[in-house]
Amino acid sequence: MTTPDREAAGHPGRPGGAPGHPVATALDVSKSFGATRALIDVGISVAPGEAHALVGRNGAGKSTLVSLLTGLARPDRGRILFDGQAAPPLSDRAGWQSRAACVYQKSTIIPGLSVAENLFLNRQSEGLRPISWKALRTRAADLLAEYDIDVDPAASAATLAVDQRQVLEIARALSFGARFIILDEPTAQLDGANIAALFDRLRRLQESGVAFLFISHHLSEVYEVCQTVTVYRDARHILTAPVSGLDKDALIEAMTGEDRSARAEFAVDRYLAPASQPAPALQISSLSLPGTFQEVGVTVGVGEIVGLAGAGGSGAVAVGETVAGLRRPSGGTVEVAGRRVRTGSVPDALRAGLGFVPEDRHAQGVVPLRPIAENITLTATDRLGRHGFFTGESLRRAGSALMRRLDVKAEGPDQPVSALSGGNQQKVVMGRALAGSPRALVLIRPTAGVDVKSKESLLGTVRQAAADGCGALLVSDELDDLRIAHRVLVMFKGAVVAEFASGWGDAALIAAIEGLGGADRPDQERNDDE
Amino acid sequence: MSEVTTMSDAADLLPEAEPARAARSGTRWLREFSLIPAMGLLILIGFIESPDFLTGDNFLAMLQQSTELSVLVLAEALILIGGRMDLSLESTVTLAPVLALWLVLPTSGNRFNGLGFGAAWLAIPACLLVGAAVGAINGFLILKMNLNGFVVTLGMLTTLHGLVVVVDGGQSITTVPPSFSYLGHHDWLGLPASVWVCGLLFTLGIAALGWYRHGRALYAIGGNPGAARAAGIRVERTMWIVLIIGSVLAAFAGMLYTGRLGSASASQGTGKIFEVFAATVIGGVSMNGGRGSLFGALTGVLTLRLIGNVLTFGHVSAQDIEFFNGVVILVALVVSRYTSGTAQD
Ligand SMILES: Nc1ncnc2c1ncn2[C@@H]1O[C@H](COP(=O)(O)OP(=O)(O)OP(=O)(O)O)[C@@H](O)[C@H]1O
Ligand SMILES: [Mg+2]
Numbered sequence: 001m002t003t004p005d006r007e008a009a010g011h012p013g014r015p016g017g018a019p020g021h022p023v024a025t026a027l028d029v030s031k032s033f034g035a036t037r038a039l040i041d042v043g044i045s046v047a048p049g050e051a052h053a054l055v056g057r058n059g060a061g062k063s064t065l066v067s068l069l070t071g072l073a074r075p076d077r078g079r080i081l082f083d084g085q086a087a088p089p090l091s092d093r094a095g096w097q098s099r100a101a102c103v104y105q106k107s108t109i110i111p112g113l114s115v116a117e118n119l120f121l122n123r124q125s126e127g128l129r130p131i132s133w134k135a136l137r138t139r140a141a142d143l144l145a146e147y148d149i150d151v152d153p154a155a156s157a158a159t160l161a162v163d164q165r166q167v168l169e170i171a172r173a174l175s176f177g178a179r180f181i182i183l184d185e186p187t188a189q190l191d192g193a194n195i196a197a198l199f200d201r202l203r204r205l206q207e208s209g210v211a212f213l214f215i216s217h218h219l220s221e222v223y224e225v226c227q228t229v230t231v232y233r234d235a236r237h238i239l240t241a242p243v244s245g246l247d248k249d250a251l252i253e254a255m256t257g258e259d260r261s262a263r264a265e266f267a268v269d270r271y272l273a274p275a276s277q278p279a280p281a282l283q284i285s286s287l288s289l290p291g292t293f294q295e296v297g298v299t300v301g302v303g304e305i306v307g308l309a310g311a312g313g314s315g316a317v318a319v320g321e322t323v324a325g326l327r328r329p330s331g332g333t334v335e336v337a338g339r340r341v342r343t344g345s346v347p348d349a350l351r352a353g354l355g356f357v358p359e360d361r362h363a364q365g366v367v368p369l370r371p372i373a374e375n376i377t378l379t380a381t382d383r384l385g386r387h388g389f390f391t392g393e394s395l396r397r398a399g400s401a402l403m404r405r406l407d408v409k410a411e412g413p414d415q416p417v418s419a420l421s422g423g424n425q426q427k428v429v430m431g432r433a434l435a436g437s438p439r440a441l442v443l444i445r446p447t448a449g450v451d452v453k454s455k456e457s458l459l460g461t462v463r464q465a466a467a468d469g470c471g472a473l474l475v476s477d478e479l480d481d482l483r484i485a486h487r488v489l490v491m492f493k494g495a496v497v498a499e500f501a502s503g504w505g506d507a508a509l510i511a512a513i514e515g516l517g518g519a520d521r522p523d524q525e526r527n528d529d530e
Numbered sequence: 531m532s533e534v535t536t537m538s539d540a541a542d543l544l545p546e547a548e549p550a551r552a553a554r555s556g557t558r559w560l561r562e563f564s565l566i567p568a569m570g571l572l573i574l575i576g577f578i579e580s581p582d583f584l585t586g587d588n589f590l591a592m593l594q595q596s597t598e599l600s601v602l603v604l605a606e607a608l609i610l611i612g613g614r615m616d617l618s619l620e621s622t623v624t625l626a627p628v629l630a631l632w633l634v635l636p637t638s639g640n641r642f643n644g645l646g647f648g649a650a651w652l653a654i655p656a657c658l659l660v661g662a663a664v665g666a667i668n669g670f671l672i673l674k675m676n677l678n679g680f681v682v683t684l685g686m687l688t689t690l691h692g693l694v695v696v697v698d699g700g701q702s703i704t705t706v707p708p709s710f711s712y713l714g715h716h717d718w719l720g721l722p723a724s725v726w727v728c729g730l731l732f733t734l735g736i737a738a739l740g741w742y743r744h745g746r747a748l749y750a751i752g753g754n755p756g757a758a759r760a761a762g763i764r765v766e767r768t769m770w771i772v773l774i775i776g777s778v779l780a781a782f783a784g785m786l787y788t789g790r791l792g793s794a795s796a797s798q799g800t801g802k803i804f805e806v807f808a809a810t811v812i813g814g815v816s817m818n819g820g821r822g823s824l825f826g827a828l829t830g831v832l833t834l835r836l837i838g839n840v841l842t843f844g845h846v847s848a849q850d851i852e853f854f855n856g857v858v859i860l861v862a863l864v865v866s867r868y869t870s871g872t873a874q875d
Contacts, residue, residue, distance in 0.1 A: 072760060093762030108757035110750050112820040121750055121761040122743065130741040 021084030023180040023211045029078030038064040042237040051212040053222040056232035057451040058423030059409040071096035101178040105422045109165045111158035116140030147171045182213045188448040191312040271486035279338030281471025282440040287332030292318045293494035300471035307485030308475045315494040320444045320475040324356040325349040337439040355438030357446045373399025373413035376431040402431040423450045441472040565829040572836040580843045597724040600831040601783040605776035607827040613752035613819025617683040619780040621690035623799035626781030627788040630657035642703045650707035661781025665774035694796040702795030714789020735824045752819025808859045
């Protein structure tokens with residue numbers, strides 16, 4: 001990055017030889033964080049107008065590459081080029097922003113500010129001129145209207161739901177007018193309709209010549225929108241190839257370095273209620289939250305996994321949050337293993353033996369600066385020692401055990417959670433839900449941002465917990481998550497509208513989620529076939 | 531308007547956030563004025579207590595006594611909104627004037643002998659420079675060396691206080707050049723000059739934080755430094771500047787204080803930092819950064835002063851007043867938690 005360099009960065013992986021320079025190139029870059037080597041001599045090259053996928057397991061170094069490509073961090077070795085020219089110095093933020101816009105994996109919405117200000121952060125006005133708030137709101141309203149986002153620009157960003165924040169991030173990134181846009185797991189927090197809208201927009205932008213770097217753990221999305229795919233594994237570049245010439249098994253093999261035939265298969269099985277007839281693990285009766293859902297009743301037996309599916313506004317997530325005590329319902333009861341829970345109280349739900357994986361891991365999931373061991377055992381510290389006292393050693397031991405169980409990739413239990421990759425943070429959140437040996441689990445999109453292989457082991461952990469006598473309510477619209485459920489309930493507009501026994505067909509379930517009883521819409525199908 | 535929460539206290543907050551999925555936040559302005567009813571109540575109590583309470587003279591005196599505290603609160607509010615804190619302001623208040631006077635006072639002839647360096651008016655820029663230096667050192671330790679801001683500024687608080695005692699030998703300096711005491715001592719158009727200056731500083735601050743990009747950056751930094759950095763805000767540099775501005779303001783407050791009392795001594799600032807934080811938090815500024823307003827902080831100062839005044843008129847004796855003041859401030863914290871409807875953090 002020191003001397004201007006005009007040479008075309010010919011990259012072996014680039015297919016076909018697109019005209020002109022690639023919009024963005026990383027040449028043999030390396031990056032370490034202390035002892036962790038996040039990237040070792042990797043490269044990538046994105047041609048103009050190309051949608052380029054970057055895939056790899058959790059901790060492979062994808063987000064680290066993003067921070068190098070957007071000028072948030074300096075590579076230890078190697079160079080970044082835009083249009084064949086050296087990248088601007090790190091201090092020239094405007095220069096970087098005009099070359100590469102980005103939706104980061106970590107939320108960059110500031111809760112205390114309004115939606116409008118978040119959209120135009122640090123560009124509220126030109127130079128030293130005072131801000132015209134009215135003009136800013138108008139600009140924001142125009143931008144929101146352009147992307148069909150139904151949010152009041154004057155509202156405080158703290159009041160937005162996770163998916164609304166995510167579409168804001170996307171709209172903001174696109175609004176810079178850069179010809180190169182990076183999307184780091186943009187779909188992990190979105191539902192089907194939002195994803196379809198996003199892809200529509202991406203295709204239109206691509207037709208106008210904008211290039212994308214697209215990071216996702218949903219391989220079907222890679223096949224849907226991308227032409228080229230690059231795979232990283234353990235901080236190294238493994239392959240770059242046209243998507244069309246690579247089938248899914250080969251792709252997963254490149255990601256994991258293992259033969260696909262060895263993977264665990266999730267046989268769908270029947271739920272057999274235990275003979276002794278204990279109280280159900282979780283009993284939800286006529287639970288209502290005005291304006292969100294009404295009279296929802298679900299019974300989760302001991303050892304049973306019940307899926308709760310629903311699109312964005314269906315209320316499925318809200319049901320999960322209400323059961324966990326994050327929201328206070330207007331009526332109805334929740335019982336965990338026969339014990340009535342005081343609704344609207346997280347501590348009481350925990351005491352009753354409920355484990356919970358929240359939707360928004362940034363805000364509710366982890367304490368970023370504390371060590372993994374402490375985060376993962378946060379709900380179970382009373383079990384680690386007497387009277388609330390516990391030693392660092394027992395904490396580390398318990399933390400390490402859970403980290404192994406959940407396949408968390410980290411230096412050790414003392415590393416702060418903020419230094420983990422996104423998917424590994426999600427595993428920590430999951431570990432926390434399991435740490436207290438819960439009687440019932442409420443999991444909201446538990447595998448968001450988790451790679452294909454870890455997804456299998458994470459879901460395996462849920463099944464193991466169920467086999468050990470815990471009941472689980474699995475709120476998700478991921479078909480792969482739902483596949484481990486003994487039965488799936490579908491919510492639409494605040495009510496449970498359908499129930500599917502295990503063995504359901506993808507098309508029928510998706511139709512029910514979209515509220516189209518029966519109509520087949522294969523274009524919306526997001527089936528990873530695993 | 532829920533805060534970013536950990537799970538355990540989220541239960542209290544989510545219900546507030548939840549109906550607002552698409553709702554307006556028209557109540558945001560109300561929060562700025564949430565202390566006004568409390569102030570009205572205090573004035574009513576004072577009015578009942580004594581006929582001398584609701585008089586121009588009393589209010590003028592109260593305003594003037596508020597100036598130093600409000601300048602300090604202005605400084606602390608800026609720093610807190612940016613997500614940092616500075617405890618050492620309390621020592622800067624005394625250190626800056628004492629060092630400045632030490633520099634210019636003649637080497638002999640007074641009870642306190644200085645260095646006799648240059649003209650008397652030089653004490654004013656010297657005082658502000660001392661403030662800037664303290665802020666720069668704090669900024670270096672916190673932002674460049676990544677030390678913990680609480681401990682660093684707590685350490686500075688003690689160190690600087692000790693330095694004052696070293697310089698003035700534990701006695702107070704009573705020879706103050708007239709130029710130095712001018713602002714703390716004179717009236718303009720019937721109002722103390724310090725009140726005018728204070729009003730001007732708050733106007734500038736409110737304008738900068740309300741309508742200027744670089745001022746708004748402070749909210750972004752306090753709210754989510756990573757996001758601010760990604761948006762192109764120079765987080766470290768901005769915070770360094772804010773820490774320096776904060777300490778310069780504290781030095782300025784020290785100058786006003788010295789001018790008003792006609793002397794400078796090590797004990798002048800002692801205990802002030804509690805009032806500073808109390809006023810700032812009562813005024814709705816978040817200790818976690820990113821939230822609050824300077825106007826709110828100003829109402830926090832006025833509320834504290836009203837409380838003190840009402841206590842004095844209620845014939846609370848001088849030896850009890852510290853205790854009562856502390857209790858009432860704690861009560862005020864509790865009350866403002868409910869009137870503003872958000873958690874203090
Ligand atoms: N700030 C940091 N300090 C220390 N280690 C870090 C830091 N950021 C990332 N790492 C480490 O670098 C490695 C790569 O992380 P990165 O976030 O790039 O992974 P990723 O491919 O994006 O994974 P995911 O799919 O889970 O998001 C991980 O082992 C992670 O623990
Ligand atoms: Mg990542």
